[in-house]
Amino acid sequence: MPKKTDTLEQKSPAEFFAENKNIAGFDNPGKSLYTTVRELVENSLDAAESLGKLPSIEVTIEEVTQRQLNKIREVVNHERLDKELYQDHETEEAKRKRAAKELKERERLKKQLEKKGENADAIETKLKDAETKNAAAASKTVKTFYTVTVKDNGMGMPHKDIPDLLGRVLSGTKYGVKQTRGKFGLGAKMALIWSKMSTGLPIQIRSARVNQSFISSYTLDIDIQRNEPNVHQSKMVDNPDRWHGSELSVTILGNWQYYRAKIMKYLRQIAVITPYSHFVFTFKAEDSANDIHVVFARRTEKMPQPPKATKHHPRSVDLELVKQLIQKTKYSKLQQFLCKEFDAINSEHAGKLIEEMQSGAEPDTDLRSLTSKQILMLHQLLHVAKFSDPSGSHLSPAGEYNLRLGISKELHPDLVATYQGDAHVLEGHAFIVEAAVSIGGRDIKPGINIFRFANRIPLLFEGGSDVITKTALKRITWPAYKISPTSDKVGVFVSIVSTKIPYKGAGKEYIADDMQEMVHAVKQSIQQCCLQLKAKIVKQQAARDQHQRRKNLVKYIPNAARAVFTVLESMADSRALGPKRKRLQDEVDILAPVKQMRTDEDTLIARLTEHVEKIDSDMALEYQVQQGMAEGIRQNVFLMPLSAQQ
Numbered sequence: 001m002p003k004k005t006d007t008l009e010q011k012s013p014a015e016f017f018a019e020n021k022n023i024a025g026f027d028n029p030g031k032s033l034y035t036t037v038r039e040l041v042e043n044s045l046d047a048a049e050s051l052g053k054l055p056s057i058e059v060t061i062e063e064v065t066q067r068q069l070n071k072i073r074e075v076v077n078h079e080r081l082d083k084e085l086y087q088d089h090e091t092e093e094a095k096r097k098r099a100a101k102e103l104k105e106r107e108r109l110k111k112q113l114e115k116k117g118e119n120a121d122a123i124e125t126k127l128k129d130a131e132t133k134n135a136a137a138a139s140k141t142v143k144t145f146y147t148v149t150v151k152d153n154g155m156g157m158p159h160k161d162i163p164d165l166l167g168r169v170l171s172g173t174k175y176g177v178k179q180t181r182g183k184f185g186l187g188a189k190m191a192l193i194w195s196k197m198s199t200g201l202p203i204q205i206r207s208a209r210v211n212q213s214f215i216s217s218y219t220l221d222i223d224i225q226r227n228e229p230n231v232h233q234s235k236m237v238d239n240p241d242r243w244h245g246s247e248l249s250v251t252i253l254g255n256w257q258y259y260r261a262k263i264m265k266y267l268r269q270i271a272v273i274t275p276y277s278h279f280v281f282t283f284k285a286e287d288s289a290n291d292i293h294v295v296f297a298r299r300t301e302k303m304p305q306p307p308k309a310t311k312h313h314p315r316s317v318d319l320e321l322v323k324q325l326i327q328k329t330k331y332s333k334l335q336q337f338l339c340k341e342f343d344a345i346n347s348e349h350a351g352k353l354i355e356e357m358q359s360g361a362e363p364d365t366d367l368r369s370l371t372s373k374q375i376l377m378l379h380q381l382l383h384v385a386k387f388s389d390p391s392g393s394h395l396s397p398a399g400e401y402n403l404r405l406g407i408s409k410e411l412h413p414d415l416v417a418t419y420q421g422d423a424h425v426l427e428g429h430a431f432i433v434e435a436a437v438s439i440g441g442r443d444i445k446p447g448i449n450i451f452r453f454a455n456r457i458p459l460l461f462e463g464g465s466d467v468i469t470k471t472a473l474k475r476i477t478w479p480a481y482k483i484s485p486t487s488d489k490v491g492v493f494v495s496i497v498s499t500k501i502p503y504k505g506a507g508k509e510y511i512a513d514d515m516q517e518m519v520h521a522v523k524q525s526i527q528q529c530c531l532q533l534k535a536k537i538v539k540q541q542a543a544r545d546q547h548q549r550r551k552n553l554v555k556y557i558p559n560a561a562r563a564v565f566t567v568l569e570s571m572a573d574s575r576a577l578g579p580k581r582k583r584l585q586d587e588v589d590i591l592a593p594v595k596q597m598r599t600d601e602d603t604l605i606a607r608l609t610e611h612v613e614k615i616d617s618d619m620a621l622e623y624q625v626q627q628g629m630a631e632g633i634r635q636n637v638f639l640m641p642l643s644a645q646q
């Protein structure tokens with residue numbers, strides 16, 4: 001029995017997500033800054049790619065101090081009356097103790113670095129870094145705010161839909177069966193909810209559709225209790241240049257200091273997976289000396305074919321979805337409905353399925369007259385009947401070319417191998433796994449460095465539980481491919497695309513490791529890259545061995561020549577030649593040139609060097625021939641004279 005005081009309450013979706021921000025990746029101010037950038041950038045990429053436009057995206061983060069924020073909000077910045085009331089107040093005694101502790105820590109660090117043999121400049125830089133970190137920690141009670149602005153050249157949003165798209169949680173245009181980065185209709189709204197909770201400032205939007213004569217300009221926030229947009233201002237501004245795209249700007253509480261590395265890593269990885277995009281990133285600090293400006297330039301105009309919307313696969317639909325489809329479809333007859341609304345069912349197949357239902361329904365039964373029982377039977381049958389798998393042709397993987405290009409441009413590895421697998425199926429949704437494995441390169445640490453992507457988004461958090469991390473670390477026998485998982489600098493890049501990425505959670509951080517189909521496809525694609533690398537590594541190793549052998553032989557030539565020449569000299573000098581010595585002299589006749597001083601030590605060195613080089617190139621040729629034969633059947637090429645074409 002509920003207690004009398006128990007009152008029934010209902011929450012709107014916006015309230016739920018405001019109270020459980022971590023579910024959507026807004027765990028703390030730093031992570032919220034990261035997720036805001038990420039959600040806006042991903043919307044921009046979706047918007048440009050769906051138009052078939054090469055994305056050009058500008059990301060700006062501008063530091064806003066509490067004072068500046070108050071000015072924007074028209075709140076008077078008051079002087080503190082009682083300093084002791086404040087968290088950041090430090091007594092003289094506490095200040096003295098902190099300074100002593102920092103000095104001690106500095107000395108300890110200095111000694112440690114000197115012991116490691118670091119030079120004076122490096123020591124000074126590291127001490128400065130440590131001081132900056134201390135200062136950041138000491139000032140952690142001082143809150144910093146940021147205005148995040150992301151501008152794109154995408155398809156823009158219809159004027160009348162903007163309030164709903166950006167001010168109502170769980171509304172969006174990406175719920176269909178199509179590969180998109182966005183899926184939940186949540187990301188941009190979470191940024192708005194966080195801005196409302198942390199600064200109270202609304203979001204600013206400018207947006208224009210292709211060939212639109214005006215630019216929509218909105219200032220809006222969200223009524224969290226009602227899950228409704230709250231429009232402060234809406235205008236249509238002239239668009240003489242026919243600009244199209246969107247620009248969203250939101251001011252939130254954040255922590256650049258702690259999340260700077262993650263944000264930069266995110267941008268760099270998104271540049272790897274979309275080398276056809278152009279990103280301009282600017283950080284405007286309060287002190288302009290700390291400003292950052294980075295351009296991730298477009299390296300190719302070759303964009304993957306955009307993903308296509310597809311139909312629901314019969315194995316992927318639940319009972320509710322079947323009912324919804326029946327309500328929404330424009331088709332009125334059962335047979336038509338089955339073959340038009342589902343993937344993998346043609347008209348004949350639909351007829352057979354209806355017969356198999358044995359429910360009294362006929363191919364031309366009116367859909368709206370189906371009883372609940374008949375719908376139940378249909379749903380059951382869709383999950384037990386045999387259907388061909390979705391083909392995956394509607395998906396848009398990055399492609400081996402783009403993957404290789406992105407990795408080469410950002411990391412400059414010594415070796416890289418790529419592989420794109422066939423389409424596989426998970427709960428009625430097709431997915432494709434692509435992989436690349438690289439060796440060496442810039443900013444890569446010795447060991448296995450994993451880069452995860454899903455629907456061309458980098459995944460940077462919760463890697464430990466992810467199917468890609470677990471497979472790369474536990475299911476690949478690296479030494480079998482002549483790769484050392486501890487001392488080689490190995491980059492493992494895996495990108496999964498699907499109409500439904502099986503993320504754990506709305507934060508889109510990782511894909512679970514408990515789906516056999518996924519585990520198998522990820523493992524296979526990494527292994528295929530490793531096989532290609534093994535062939536290259538073996539060749540490199542053989543070339544290195546050969547080079548070493550030659551080096552060793554050449555190294556001993558002067559000694560050997562000297563020894564041989566001394567022997568020859570003493571033989572030539574010898575007056576008493578026995579019969580055996582005579583025979584040798586007849587057969588080889590090498591002593592005469594020595595006697596006449598036509599052969600000296602240098603001649604021997606030159607001849608020996610010539611001989612080593614000849615043997616070396618003979619062996620190299622033999623090796624090439626063997627390799628050529630080992631690499632499989634060659635196709636004959638027939639050449640004909642140009643005159644034969646007439």
Ligand SMILES: Nc1ncnc2c1ncn2[C@@H]1O[C@H](COP(=O)(O)OP(=O)(O)OP(=O)(O)O)[C@@H](O)[C@H]1O
Pocket residue numbers: 039043044047152154155156157165166171172173174181182183184185186187188189245246
């Ligand atoms: N830059 C943009 N250009 C065009 N449309 C946009 C842009 N940003 C957002 N939208 C529209 O607003 C909708 C809502 O965006 P939101 O980020 O809230 O969710 P989503 O991208 O659909 O899904 P998810 O929560 O998984 O990111 C999108 O579906 C899209 O239609």
